[in-house]
Amino acid sequence: MNLRRLGTVIGIDLRQRVRSVGWYVLLGIFAVVLLTLLTLSFSSFSLSDGGNGWFYSLVIMFVLLLVLLVSPTLSGSAVNGDRDAATLAPVQVTLVTTTEIVLGKFFAAWISGLAFLVVALPFLVIATFAGELNPAVIASSLGILVLEVGVVAAIGVGVSAIVARPVFSVAATYLLVAALTIGTLIAFGLGGTALRTEQTVTTRDVDWNAIPVGCDPYLPNDATECPSLEEIGCTTTSYTSEMPRFDRVWGVLAANPFVILADATPPTYDAYGNPSDLFSQIASGVRIAQIPPEATMSYDSCTNASLPSDSTEDRIAGTVPSWFVGLFLQLVLAGGLLAWGIARTRTPARRLPPGTRIA
Template sequence: MSRHGVALVFRQEFLVRYRTGRWRWLMAAWVGVVFLFTVLFEAGFSSSFSSYRGSLAWAGERWQGIPLFGALMLFVLALALIISPALTAQSINGDRERGTLATLQITRLAAGDIAVGKLLAGWAVGVGALALTLPFVGWSILRGGVGIWRAAVVLFVVALLVGVVCAVSQALSAMLARSITSALLSYVTVFALSLGTLLAFVLALPLSGGGYYGDREDRVWWLVAPNPFVVLADSAPQVPMKRDPKTGDLEAPPVGDPLGEIGRDVRRMRFSPEEERAYYDSYDGSGDWPTSPVWPYGLAFNLLLGAGSVMITVRRLQTPVRELTKGTRIA
């Protein structure tokens, strides 16, 4: 695999995608949906927030971007997981069905050049769609409470998760002869990572052997660690406390933080019942839970899944081919 070969395949694939009119319509629809969500959320939140009076409303005006940013990022991740399989689920078997893949394979391009170049082209479209959300992210920052560092970390994690889904979808495209089958299984994989992990956690919780103390979440927390929404929420930097300009005291956000709340909940799962009881007995009313992050395990799982998918794609593209899947064409 060479840098020049990867760049050559990437440029070719990206130009083909760019010249296709449907992707422009897809990007326009993406911006429209995100815009509509932002407007509706702002209207609903502003209506609810206006019911508060006194110091809470005054203080909350400096934190109003927090719930908007958290809800927006969760919504964007959900949309990204929906469109990501469509970016690469037909990149290999689609070219094979059209008889154009063999044209690349008979050149001096290595299998790694083709696999990585096609993956980067599909991933670039996903990152481009993510970049179109920057104006809405900027609006949430202007609303207050969301730092640039927090926004950058969250966007980076979303981009990584999009890349993982693209890699898995491309591997399925390389392994399966029919493009419709690879696309379907790509969405099944997304379902397994998002809803499937939660379902497995719920089903395993009664079997965790909690005994007198009840269910033992600390024994099955790892089942939800790979969940993309858990990874995103737990990896988001905590919202820093701000100093009240009137009293000089540090204050926590008076408004909800979707990312922070999900992150704290999944981190508490790692505590055993005995540790929770000991902490409550010694709690003096100050500070927050001493927690252990979950996102490193989940993100590592997803990155390994993506790396393994790239290796499978490279292996399936190697020539000469000794055995062909039934119904597969070369040219």
Template sequence: MTGFLQGLWLVVTLDLRQRVRTVAWYVLLGVFVVLVAGVTVLLVLATDAFLDGGGGVFSSIVFFVLLLGTLVSPALSANAINGERDAGTLATTQVTLVTTTQIVLGKWIAAWITALAFLAAAVPFLVFAVALGEVPASTILVSTLVTALELGVVAAIGVGLSGLLTRPLFSVAVTYLVVAALSIGTLIAFGLGGASAQSEVRATNTYVDWMTVERDGVPPGEEPPCLPPQTWTYDVPRFDHVWGFLAANPYVVVADAAPASFDDRGTPTDMFTWIAVGVRQAQHAPELEVVYDECANWTPSGTVVDDESETPRDVYEDSVPSWFVGLAIHLVLAAGALVWAVRRTATPAHRLPRGSRIA
């Protein structure tokens, strides 16, 4: 086991040294810091965070880091294996005592560490958001940890595809497509799926005859005059049938995993909780028989008492979390890509695609 870890760490250190030697890496990291700083300033000005606390700023910065990380990580990881194969340097490593598994896992860890550097560069801005107040320690820990795992998943997919596909440009493009499918495709599938699976709602409303009440009044203890019930039908989308698509969205995974934060009125105080409430609201089936009886809510004082509406906190507490399902899907996808890459990169290769370079 010690020998395996030594060989693995050797691949990791060699790959990291190659990455940090290039000036482009530092330029990219500097641009990232400037972008995060600009977004932080705009968030503070837009949300008046100095008065309302830093929960919204913190969650927005985490999402922005995840966005930039998923945009940069494919370019840094999806040519890790086939790029060296094209350069003729992969065969040099394969003839040593380092195994194929160590090569693939080592390049994945190096790509993951590279992606985590962007998260580390955002730490000062995250600390600033925490200093504004109202950011629980559990939210900081969980959201940062899950974001780091999601960056590792993207790095694993990129390294895996670089071992499966022969052309670096093609593997980078496919990795971006996978990221787009998880980030945007799940939202499209959710929206179109819910819109295509509709159900008919039958609504019946009964109202008080207010003209008669104002003219004649209502004696104490008697029922008010009511208008005839009005009934109509309309179609509503059934998002409760397709809400599972959102479970695979990396932003939903981060938001739903973070502990919820509400104010005294049951309203979310950060973007994590707003997204989590929206996803959990989609789990609830719409009411297909809607009845509103204004006469039934009549009180002897001559007023109509409306039922209390459900707060976002109630929606959140009456639903089940889905983040662990999405995270499990991502981990299985990443592990499958790495295992497949190990099999395709192993030597001796009994069968190679046409045009593949061996050395």
């Protein structure tokens, strides 16, 4: 592979995008939507302590959402679009190899997707300086976001080299992105509810029918007509219900781009051990899903002592992160599609789909 030829392919593809008026319109619409949404969100989160962390994480998540919606259009017709316009064949007869053509279009699509991150950069700077954010949160979230943009670009370019028609390749790219985002959530929800287990719940409660009106057995009362908690007595009931087993299917969420971004970011908690940003909220939800439900549960309201409540930070202690597994699966998918696309684009071709334009 020649880096100079690769750079030439990247430069040509980027110049074609820059000359398009629609490209600037798209970036402008993105900036306006981002400004409107985040102005409202910043005003809302500024009312509470630690709201700046929520604001920053919301910016990153929203940028990722917009990239997932736009990148398939930018990369889903990178190769077959040139073939359809009869501009791919003249490049193939030069010294540029097929690998350099496909990889060059991939890097060009990646850089184009990062343009949305550049547009959002002023908002990120404001959110960073508005509050005391952990530098590790900023570095890891931006790094994962850049990688996710590259993964989507690789999927789009790979599919565009495999599928002959631009319309079908863009649609296929959207379906793959939807499978990673919405599809994993659907599989998680349906799989967890389909795999159920029985749970027995035993409750011990006060016999409220034996308590005179105006008496509270949990509060000290000097009135002689108010019986004590020991005098009232308690009733015990037990019932069995089915609980979903999300702990058996939580692994499907590992490949979700939003879960990868949230799980790879160092968690931040408030003084009570609860998540203080959107990253920690999503990551803690996935971690809690790893915990299997207990076979038996018991509640005793006959004692005057309050039941201890564990914080989210305490509940997820001992669970394992999954972002690196999901990112590895995404890289395997993207790399496999690019390799397949290179094989389908290589010339001379032994077989072409019917109606494929070659010059």
